[in-house]
Each structure stands twice: as structure tokens, then as C-alpha cells.
Amino acid sequence: MRAEIITIGDEILIGQIVDSNSAYIGKSLSKIGVQVKYITSIGDDRTAILSALQLANSRVDLVLITGGLGPTKDDITKKTLAEFFQDTLVLSQKVLSHIEDLWKSFIKQPLLQVNKDQAMVLSKAEILTNQNGSAPGMWIEKDQTVFVSMPGVPYEMKSIVTTELLPRLIQRFQLPVIVNRTLLTQGMGESMIAERIVDWENRLDPSIKLAYLPNLGRVRLRLSSTHHDKQLVESKVQTAIDELLPLIEDIFVGFEDDRSIETIIGEMLVKNSQTLSLAESCTGGAIAERLTSFPGASRYFVGGLVSYATSIKEQVLGVEGQLIKDHGVVSEEVAIQMAHKAKILFKSDYAISTTGNAGPTTSEGRVSVGTVCMALATPTGVDSYSFQFGNSRERVINKAINKAFELLYNELLKNASKEV
């Protein structure tokens, strides 16, 4: 089953928002065996919408449309869909009651005519309930192609996909199994890895696709394959992985299919009943933010200090003023004290510190943009490191975050292997 995602909205084309809906839908469909072949973004423009629908109708079996269903005048998706399907809009009492309930329970503002108009739906459509908003999803078929229209608000779209769309697709179609396995590596560039595993890659079963996904010091290797026989495809991919692992054991971090590096680290700490704290300067809270964006972080992450101003490093954390004068605030010496003091302040088993210049400018006497010093305090000591992460602020911060997780992961792994 081949699918196309069509996202509608001028704000996507002019780059005012990043279209994250497509990635969510792509991932959800991929898991149930639907292959997304195209993602198309177009503006709130009648002609463009009609052409995109026509093209999708001719080349895929399933079309997922998001956006342009709001109550305001710039949202023209619904009436354009009516035109495309030669259909009319009719009032759905069920949707209207749902909207009235929403307004009574949550919105607590007057229900306007434009809000009531959200209950106008295509007469031929099956309604997909939007638990989190007023614009319903609509399922409609034409020439053997299924079209599903959903609102563009991510929170609303996600609820429709999970509770309405996926169950219907699974029930309705005989879907094949798509297996995607991703191996996370660190410490080696993609071309070096490719050279190292060239013989394995040449021998790889042609039904398995290999992709290299490099990103800020890490390379992910993704193996994917599709087949109706679940057992067959899973065992083929597993065999390929079994042959690959010995070739990359020194750079292999873990499987990333369902777990991020943050989750992997968290589980290792929880298993050991150990805790982590942070003293962040140049990363400005971004490491804490990444850790706590995953549920369950409170089981191992006790807290962190964002010591952005130098005075805070001295007064709150207790780094010696003389040390900062002697070595500069961006130095391994200061990073070591930051990690050490954080470990004591937060009474944690591990502590990570960052101090650096993320840019864009270097003030007089300061280190160059991109220089980052980090330290990792462990139950037995403190190790420090210096890095040069280039001259893009966003990139420097992201590389520092990745490096922090890498350092901690390696340390935890070392200890885990000692235990064995």
C-alpha cells in the first residue's frame, strides 16, 4: 500500500513553521506497513490543492491531508475537497454536539458561528472524531484511493491518527510488515564506516536497504525491508545485523528503533540505582531539557544548575574565583570543579559540566567560538575534555549535548562490563 502525505499551508512554504506533521504520519504509517512514497506541501491555494489531489489520486492508494481546516477565511481545504469530490457540505449533528461539549468544558467562551461551521462536513465522508479540537477528520474514497483529511494542529492530528486512522487502516487492509532497525554508532565518520563494512554491504540480501544517517558526530545505520511474511523479513534483517555487529562493536552504541540515547542512559542509571546532575554553562539548560523531555527522567535526574553568568559559577556552585582568573572560565580546570561541585550540591552519583563559547562572537580575552570544555564526575573521580565544535551556535550546543551523552554512556558501559 503506497501513501502520499499532503500538507497544506502557506506558512510551510515560506518557512514560518517546520512541517513536523509529515514525520509523525510517516513514522506511524511505516510501523503498520504502509509505505509513504511522497510528501507534498502546498499553499492555501485552490488550484494547487486540486492539482495535488489529482496527482495523488493517480499515483498512490492512500492520501493523508493535513491543514487548512481552521475556522478562519484563509482555510479553504474543506470547500476545495468538496469541489474535488463533487460533494456538498452538510451539518453533522454528532460533530456539532462534540463542539458544544468542548466549548462548555474547556473553551468557556461564546460559541461563534465560525466554530459551529466546523461541524459542516462532506456528505460522502466518514467522520473521524477529533477528541482534541473542533475540526473533524474525514475519510472519503474515490477511484479506489482513500483520502483522509485532518486538521494541521499537531496535537489534534496526532489524536485522530492514533485513535481513528491507524485502527481503520489495519482493519481494512492486508498490510505487509515493514521492518526498520537502526543501529546508533559514534566516533567514526560515515565514509570510514562504509569502507570498513564494504564486504558485508556487498553481500547484503538485496531485499534489505541500508542507509547511512550522519548527524553531529554520530552515524545511524538503518536496515529496512518489507514483506508479507513477518517471520521471514524479521529473520533476514536479524541475520544481517548479527553479521554486522562484530564489524562495528567498538563504535556501536545501541539500537535506536524505539529508544533514544537519553532513554538508554536513563535505563542504565535506574538499573544501578544511580543519579545524575548537571552544571551547564554554554549549553544553557539544553542537556536538562533533552533529559526531561522523556517521561521517567525523575527516576535518575535530580537536577541541574544553569550557571550562565560567571558569578553564578562562583556564588551558587562554589567554583574558586582564583581558578577562573588563572585558567579562564572556559577551561578544563573550571569544568572539573563545576562537575565536582554539582555532584556534591545535588548529592548525585554522576555530574556533567559544560563551559564554552557557543558564539556568535568572542569578547576580548575569551576563547574562540566553538571551544567547549566539559567534565564528567563519576563515583570515583572526574575526567575533563576540550572540544572545538565549529562556529554555528546551534551546532555547537547540539554537538555539546551529544558529546555529553556519549561521555556518560561510555562511562556507564565501562562500569557495566566490569560487573560482568
Next chain:
Amino acid sequence: MRAEIITIGDEILIGQIVDSNSAYIGKSLSKIGVQVKYITSIGDDRTAILSALQLANSRVDLVLITGGLGPTKDDITKKTLAEFFQDTLVLSQKVLSHIEDLWKSFIKQPLLQVNKDQAMVLSKAEILTNQNGSAPGMWIEKDQTVFVSMPGVPYEMKSIVTTELLPRLIQRFQLPVIVNRTLLTQGMGESMIAERIVDWENRLDPSIKLAYLPNLGRVRLRLSSTHHDKQLVESKVQTAIDELLPLIEDIFVGFEDDRSIETIIGEMLVKNSQTLSLAESCTGGAIAERLTSFPGASRYFVGGLVSYATSIKEQVLGVEGQLIKDHGVVSEEVAIQMAHKAKILFKSDYAISTTGNAGPTTSEGRVSVGTVCMALATPTGVDSYSFQFGNSRERVINKAINKAFELLYNELLKNASKEV
């Protein structure tokens, strides 16, 4: 001039990465007067790439292609481009020298044949130098359509867009002016705003497009217009804004065209020589991360404590244990003490605190998922607030961040108007 962006990579279709390249390119082109009409994402698949190029050739004047230029086998964009343009790949000595320099200066690993192969380029193409990587950009024309191929690594693509692509487009074509102005509002839903400004919207010059962009408690209103006469289009849009502003003055936050709310708040604080600190619990460092993602945050942001564990609130921040027992850790009482103690600990003029349950689960005796208490300490006192932000962890955290900025912005605005 009409453009299409084509992003290539299976990882986009299966949702393994979010395609942020398109937004960056869309924004960059929009600024110089090129209208992006389509964004198309396809896999690393010869047939799909050829069809997409063919379709783009028939419907736009400019095609921007990213992805699939890496050194590994899964990257097939270059050879597929050669097929499409009926061209051959030839060695560019200039690109090869650049790659050799990069490896000598930064990579410091052996230069492999696959790395050297990056210097193979389409014979008909003009080379766009990639200062940050080994895969060059290529500019090639066919039937009056300009095609530009760039690597998919955002850092490399951005450098080519800025230093090579935009200057060439500006020099080469007579581009119209596209004016986009965005007004940020808060505290009112899009349908209420629409109802309030309906007369203004009906009178709006037809050459001006209005869009409503709702997002987590804020609505952005974007006015856009395109014309060759810069003065004319700018004055038309300005007139429309002048008429709109009196209608929304109670909910208007500021213009967002070049400045985010974080930047606006930062500038207000810097102007007053005031500082800000944070005591974050449920937001886990995310407010600090947002503030410090912008250059110049160090001029007003001194630091923050991520007091994730309850013990940290007591031991590091000094919140009274009895208060937590009496009111619960998620309470306005605790939020008030957190903000108050943070203001003292960090010696700042303002302090924001958050404590809540971002979910996904509620442990026994705890408040329901989505409940967030916040406090804002100012030079003269502390105000506290309670919110219910729903049941999606990501959404709860993001709503809390937006609310924090809204509370602080309103407070700063109140003080600014007092001064006048």
C-alpha cells in the same frame, strides 16, 4: 519566479527525521522575492527522483534539491541527476583540492576513495562551493528552469544557500518584493479574533493575504503581499497594519518578523539593566534552553536551577519542607517560594518558577497530569498562577514555556508603560 524544493531521503518518508531544510530554504527564498509553490519529499529511489525532476521542470522556474549526495552507496542523487540531464560526471580539480584541504585541517583521518569521489560533478554544472563539507552544490539549467542540487546536511546546505545560492539568484533575476509581516497576539482564540476583525478583513486590499497561525495559546496574524514595486507593496501592508492595530491592542504582543518573544523580552530587560533567573521543575530546563538558544542571552539571563527532585527544591533552593508537605510540591505556595528563593540565590531582578506534572502518569496523591503552577518574582513582589495544560507531555511543557514568557512580557510591558 516560482520555485519547488525537492528533499530526497528515505529517512524523511519514514519519519526518522523532520525535514527542516525545506523551511530554511523557503524562508531564505521568500526574503529575496522567490515564491516557493511546492515542497516535495521523495525517497532514495531512481524512478521517484526522475519523475519529481520532470514534474518540477514542467511547473516552476527554480528547483532546489537537497540530499542523497553523501559518499555512501545509498546516496544516488548525483548519478540520477546525470541521467536526467543526459550528462556525465567529471572530476573537478577545484573541489578535490578543497576536500584535501578539509581533510588536512579538520578531519585528520585518511582520505578514502569515496571521499575523493565527492569531487565528481556534472560536466554541465556550475559548482557552488561547500565551505563546510565535501559534497559541492551544483547549478545546472534545462529548458529555462534552474536546478540547484545541495547536500542534505543542514549545516552544509545553509552555508551554500547563504554564500553561493542567494547572491547568484539576486544577481541573475529581476525579483519582486515579497512582504511578510507577522503580528503576535496572546490571550484570545483565532475564531474570536476573526470575529472581532471581520470588517477590517472584508475591506482588506485583495493583493494582501491574511493568515491565522494558532499555536498553544498564541495566535500569529500574517499579512503578505508581492509586487515589483517595493514602496507600493510596503505602504499597502503598512496601511493595513495601521488599521488593524487599534482593533487588537489588548492582545498584541509585537511584530515577529525578525524577533522572537525571547528576543523581545531580552531587549526589554537589557534596556532596563535588569536580570532574570529561573527555578524550573516540570519544564526541566526548557525555559533556560529557549532563552540561551538566542545569542546575547548572557546580557540578562544569569542562571537557573532545574530542581527536578523535590529534595533539590528544599536543599539547594531552600523551599521549606513543611510548605511542601502542607500544600503539595505542585502548588502555588511552593511556586511562590521557588521564584522568591531563586531571585535571592541568583541575585536577579526577576525570577520565574515552574512546578507541575507534565505526565504521562500521576503517582498516588499527586496532582493530575497537565496541572502546572508558576510564579513570577518581580522587583516588588511575587505573583502566582495555576494552569491546566492538558495531557500531552510535550504540549504541557511547551504551553508552560509560552506562558512563562507571556507572564514576564506582560509584567515588563506594565512597567514600561508606567515609565512613559
